[in-house]
Amino acid sequence: MSKETYNIPTGPTARFDYQRNAITLSTTNATPWTIPAAKLTALATQRTAYELKYAIANNPDTQSPAATAARDKEWATLSALLADLYDHNLINNAAIAMADKVALHIHFTGGNSGVPTPAPTTAPIVALVSEEISMLHVVYSDPSAPGTHYKPANVAFCELIYKVGAPAPTGIAEATERYNVARSHESIVFAPEDRGKTVYAYARWVNKNGKNGPWSNMVSAIIP
Numbered sequence: 001m002s003k004e005t006y007n008i009p010t011g012p013t014a015r016f017d018y019q020r021n022a023i024t025l026s027t028t029n030a031t032p033w034t035i036p037a038a039k040l041t042a043l044a045t046q047r048t049a050y051e052l053k054y055a056i057a058n059n060p061d062t063q064s065p066a067a068t069a070a071r072d073k074e075w076a077t078l079s080a081l082l083a084d085l086y087d088h089n090l091i092n093n094a095a096i097a098m099a100d101k102v103a104l105h106i107h108f109t110g111g112n113s114g115v116p117t118p119a120p121t122t123a124p125i126v127a128l129v130s131e132e133i134s135m136l137h138v139v140y141s142d143p144s145a146p147g148t149h150y151k152p153a154n155v156a157f158c159e160l161i162y163k164v165g166a167p168a169p170t171g172i173a174e175a176t177e178r179y180n181v182a183r184s185h186e187s188i189v190f191a192p193e194d195r196g197k198t199v200y201a202y203a204r205w206v207n208k209n210g211k212n213g214p215w216s217n218m219v220s221a222i223i224p
Contacts (some may be wrong), residue, residue, distance in 0.1 A: 004091045004105050005210070008079055011179045012071075012189040013135075016054055019078060022104055023047055026085060031098045033096060034090045043081050050074040058189055060133045069193065081131050095156050098208070102156050105180065107210035117154040120205035120213030124151070128221035134195055135187045136221055138179070140203065149184035155205045159212070162201035164190065164223070169200050172215055180206075190223050 009018050023043050026035050050071070056062045057071035090096065090104060122143050129137040140158050142150050151158065158181040163169045179188055181203075190199075200220045205213040 004106050006086050013187050037127050046078045050078045088193045117207050119211035123214045123216040126203040126219050132224045137185050137187045138181045140184045154207045156208045158203050159206050160203045163198050164199050165197045172202050194223050
């Protein structure tokens with residue numbers, strides 16, 4: 001029998017997208033998924049508080065160390081509520097369709113998920129694209145379709161691990177930051193003090209059963 005697990009993202013932009021997606025889907029499907037109204041009310045209230053602080057901390061005109069600390073404080077409260085939602089209402093919930101599980105970043109570990117798929121055999125082609133201040137966009141494709149925003153069938157997301165600042169890592173173990181990219185061109189937001197530093201990253205595909213493909217070669221970009 002398979003077990004389900006989930007990962008809460010670490011990057012600011014990934015966190016924002018993750019919480020918004022999870023709360024929206026859970027609210028829309030509260031009845032079939034049997035989610036208590038009180039729990040959704042608490043999540044909605046904390047989501048509002050967090051998104052207000054997020055908007056200030058991630059705006060180049062208003063961001064500051066104090067704004068970042070305020071955002072992270074609200075996130076700590078919201079992430080605890082999200083963990084409770086996942087642990088008690090979403091994980092191993094048979095009423096949730098496979099497509100929604102993928103959207104919720106729920107993955108399978110071991111056993112048979114009901115959709116047996118082999119581990120990916122290719123490594124993504126990744127570019128870190130500069131378009132806004134303090135942000136890099138992760139643009140990916142697969143060697144089978146270079147130049148397109150394509151990921152192989154049954155792949156859930158592109159896992160990116162990275163290191164900010166010199167020296168460049170000598171191997172994957174030295175890249176300690178992690179970010180899951182569900183859609184090509186998603187952005188990673190960096191701290192203002194990281195502007196001008198170089199990001200070094202590796203990427204791999206992760207399929208809907210939680211199986212990993214091989215790591216890509218290292219890519220790098222300067223944080224604008």
